[in-house]
Amino acid sequence: xxxxxxxxxxxxxxxxxxxxxxxxxxxxxxxxxxxxxxxxxxxxxxxxxxxxxxxxxxxxxxxxxxxxxxxxxxxxxxxxxxxxxxxxxxxxxxxxxxxxxxxxxxxxxxxxxxxxxxxxxxxxxxxxxxxxxxxxxxxxxxxxxxxxxxxxxxxxxxxxxxxxxxxxxxxxxxxxxxxxxxxxxxxxxxxxxxxxxxxxxxxxxxxxxxxxxxxxxxxxxxxxxxxxxxxxxxxxxxxxxxxxxxxxxxxxxxxxxxxxxxxxxxxxxxxxxxxxxxxxxxxxxxxxxxxxxxxxxxxxxxxxxxxxxxxxxxxxxxxxxxxxxxxxxxxxxxxxxxxxxxxxxxxxxxxxxxxxxxxxxxxxxxxxxxxxxxxxxxxxxxxxxxxxxxxxxxxxxxxxxxxxxxxxxxxxxxxxxxxxxxxxxxxxxxxxxxxxxxxxxxxxxxxxxxxxxxxxxxxxxxxxxxxxxxxxxxxxxxxxxxxxxxxxxxxxxxxxxxxxxxxxxxxxxxxxxxxxxxxxxxxxxxxxxxxxxxxxxxxxxxxxxxxxxxxxxxxxxxxxxxx
Amino acid sequence: xxxxxxxxxxxxxxxxxxxxxxxxxxxxxxxxxxxxxxxxxxxxxxxxxxxxxxxxxxxxxxxxxxxxxxxxxxxxxxxxxxxxxxxxxxxxxxxxxxxxxxxxxxxxxxxxxxxxxxxxxxxxxxxxxxxxxxxxxxxxxxxxxxxxxxxxxxxxxxxxxxxxxxxxxxxxxxxxxxxxxxxxxxxxxxxxxxxxxxxxxxxxxxxxxxxxxxxxxxxxxxxxxxxxxxxxxxxxxxxxxxxxxxxxxxxxxxxxxxxxxxxxxxxxxxxxxxxxxxxxxxxxxxxxxxxxxxxxxxxxxxxxxxxxxxxxxxxxxxxxxxxxxxxxxxxxxxx
Numbered sequence: 001x002x003x004x005x006x007x008x009x010x011x012x013x014x015x016x017x018x019x020x021x022x023x024x025x026x027x028x029x030x031x032x033x034x035x036x037x038x039x040x041x042x043x044x045x046x047x048x049x050x051x052x053x054x055x056x057x058x059x060x061x062x063x064x065x066x067x068x069x070x071x072x073x074x075x076x077x078x079x080x081x082x083x084x085x086x087x088x089x090x091x092x093x094x095x096x097x098x099x100x101x102x103x104x105x106x107x108x109x110x111x112x113x114x115x116x117x118x119x120x121x122x123x124x125x126x127x128x129x130x131x132x133x134x135x136x137x138x139x140x141x142x143x144x145x146x147x148x149x150x151x152x153x154x155x156x157x158x159x160x161x162x163x164x165x166x167x168x169x170x171x172x173x174x175x176x177x178x179x180x181x182x183x184x185x186x187x188x189x190x191x192x193x194x195x196x197x198x199x200x201x202x203x204x205x206x207x208x209x210x211x212x213x214x215x216x217x218x219x220x221x222x223x224x225x226x227x228x229x230x231x232x233x234x235x236x237x238x239x240x241x242x243x244x245x246x247x248x249x250x251x252x253x254x255x256x257x258x259x260x261x262x263x264x265x266x267x268x269x270x271x272x273x274x275x276x277x278x279x280x281x282x283x284x285x286x287x288x289x290x291x292x293x294x295x296x297x298x299x300x301x302x303x304x305x306x307x308x309x310x311x312x313x314x315x316x317x318x319x320x321x322x323x324x325x326x327x328x329x330x331x332x333x334x335x336x337x338x339x340x341x342x343x344x345x346x347x348x349x350x351x352x353x354x355x356x357x358x359x360x361x362x363x364x365x366x367x368x369x370x371x372x373x374x375x376x377x378x379x380x381x382x383x384x385x386x387x388x389x390x391x392x393x394x395x396x397x398x399x400x401x402x403x404x405x406x407x408x409x410x411x412x413x414x415x416x417x418x419x420x421x422x423x424x425x426x427x428x429x430x431x432x433x434x435x436x437x438x439x440x441x442x443x444x445x446x447x448x449x450x451x452x453x454x455x456x457x458x459x460x461x462x463x464x465x466x467x468x469x470x471x472x473x474x475x476x477x478x479x480x481x482x483x484x485x486x487x488x489x490x491x492x493x494x495x496x497x498x499x500x501x502x503x504x505x506x507x508x509x510x511x512x513x514x515x516x517x518x519x520x521x522x523x524x525x526x527x528x529x530x531x532x533x534x535x536x537x538x539x540x541x542x543x544x545x546x547x548x549x550x551x552x553x554x555x556x557x558x559x560x561x562x563x
Numbered sequence: 564x565x566x567x568x569x570x571x572x573x574x575x576x577x578x579x580x581x582x583x584x585x586x587x588x589x590x591x592x593x594x595x596x597x598x599x600x601x602x603x604x605x606x607x608x609x610x611x612x613x614x615x616x617x618x619x620x621x622x623x624x625x626x627x628x629x630x631x632x633x634x635x636x637x638x639x640x641x642x643x644x645x646x647x648x649x650x651x652x653x654x655x656x657x658x659x660x661x662x663x664x665x666x667x668x669x670x671x672x673x674x675x676x677x678x679x680x681x682x683x684x685x686x687x688x689x690x691x692x693x694x695x696x697x698x699x700x701x702x703x704x705x706x707x708x709x710x711x712x713x714x715x716x717x718x719x720x721x722x723x724x725x726x727x728x729x730x731x732x733x734x735x736x737x738x739x740x741x742x743x744x745x746x747x748x749x750x751x752x753x754x755x756x757x758x759x760x761x762x763x764x765x766x767x768x769x770x771x772x773x774x775x776x777x778x779x780x781x782x783x784x785x786x787x788x789x790x791x792x793x794x795x796x797x798x799x800x801x802x803x804x805x806x807x808x809x810x811x812x813x814x815x816x817x818x819x820x821x822x823x824x825x826x827x828x829x830x831x832x833x834x835x836x837x838x839x840x841x842x843x844x845x846x847x848x849x850x851x852x853x854x855x856x857x858x859x860x861x862x863x864x865x866x867x868x869x870x871x872x873x874x875x876x877x878x879x880x881x882x883x884x885x886x887x888x889x890x891x892x893x894x895x896x897x898x
Contacts, residue, residue, distance in 0.1 A: 279841060
């Protein structure tokens, strides 16, 4: 998901409780027992059950636009949705070194040899918070609802993975041809439009969460979001949300998670909407809440005085795209110039000066935590002003020159000004003229999609834990006109990504993606990676323990304990 | 007097019509396609089908003049429509936010009246004294400090610091939110509520309280030099009556005008204070509707603000008669 304009919406969407890695997941899985027996309750707990936590750091700026899993596209709302609903699959992170995708509401699942037909066996005894059983038809109901063309949310394109999804979204079909729900046998069979070996990860994404029968009687599906949405997660809504509060209380009918937790620890979690990050932090310090988001200038202070999630790597990338079709920076003749830009930028300085060191200097676009990730893929991302000068000289020696300063575009008002200012200085130091070019935020990305990018700021957070979510969605030729602002179109890259997406063997798949990313980063320099994100929650560690944030940015609210 | 009020109320009709029509036209001049933004285009590239459906759903595919006529037809039926962004009824949004704005605004205005007029009066009566000089410096400083800085500092002094130093709860003020909603007679904060209202009300009142104090001082000094004040004293009236009955009432006219105009501002456009204290009022909601290109919310809430301005301005005009009995309304040539 595209990086939003405010920090609160920062971490786009993530597939939260899915894998940090799919390597071990293969194409079939069975949890060999019931959910609650998978592992014992986390060791690092202690403390008391019950009590309330007030969060001030999730909803900053505006109240959430949507809480409906079929419509939401932001991480902040997903923090709540993930507590209200459970999906087919989940992540077992009990061994952080070897996380794996496991069935959650599904008892087991398997795919056929070419990963086109996926069969999910649904667990008996799962219930929604109103006591209604969770059946295969609860999933098909939710999927049919979310793929309805009049309802379709931002992520509805994911139904293109499923056979008949394209037709359903276009309105030429009334049902998803590839989805068969057999309640008698508790089986959900999904036929895909094309082989896709990561579908088990995608199937646990919020868009695919189940829905109870109550949604069938709604006149307008958007009403769901305004009322007491009924779900099957550890918490349920205590009251319909307001513009200022979202209040969750424990759902005693929850079926438990893959870590062996049987019920949410805290009785109540209240998310308060704060209009301003600094005010919210003040309120946290004034004891009005128990967790908050760290404002950029207060990272050190927060780290010294409170518990934080600053050490958690979030699956997101902050980078600048370079338009391959732009005459001033694109094409083979400007390759040396692009290499020089890459080497000239002092990423550590940007991280320290602008972000208080709260991010990680990146060595590629795809962040650590994505299955197949390999460190150090980028040959030119290391700060090397001498190398940059040499590359500029070589570029000039070939008869090239700058006809004007390179425009570094960014969406104004979102805190990128300081980053670009350092970049301009860095480039000037190696003999490249550049100028900051702020653009109105409202039209920034749509204008880039139409091809206006020269050297333009972009950012991306994983929708689900797959390498293709970075390579295919951002740099494949199919994404030109969409999120491929570099207009990147290298046939070798495209075919490697296409092949990787259909490869069932995870090790081989990772290798193919690595090769593709190297072409993007080194052979063509289609993007300038800068930073990877880290967590930014601060919490009152005198009162609470076990405050964990996943790599997708999701906090495990149901596992936080009072001290 | 009644005919004057009727005339003024009737004048409200063209005022509202032109203000909203102007906004309506302006809306379509803003950069960015509203349908694209409704479909989520601020952060990514939405599917063209979704954009098209958004356009059809909200009649944005129709020519602007048609949309304009439809808008006024609906508004005349007091159907303010529903939000583009979340489909909530604009009437509901208005009801909720206007209530919050009024509650905060009333206290800010009260601070403005009591502190502003009081301080201005003392400064005028003790001209060039230390108290005059100190209030001059403070009021100049207050009107120069940006609202969000003042808000932030007040939060630190009255909420963060007491919490860090273990002060008792009743001494800790609150930095954000509406509080427990324990209001009596609609606007009197009881229970815990007062701890939530004080800081935003003081912040909101700060700049204009300083202005009111300056204006009160100037206006009073002018009045004190007037002939009728000397006459009043010559008649043998005691100093208190001279100041209150003759001086203050006359000096208040320009001050009341300022406060009246400010009432509309405080209710309708207190964006910074509302943001700093997470107080969901009308101003921040209007600002949000503009960034979200949420036309029905923008127009619906602006309609209420225009009406509030007009009513406040009418009340100010009518109050002149009380302050200065020579002023009469209703007959041509008198007003």
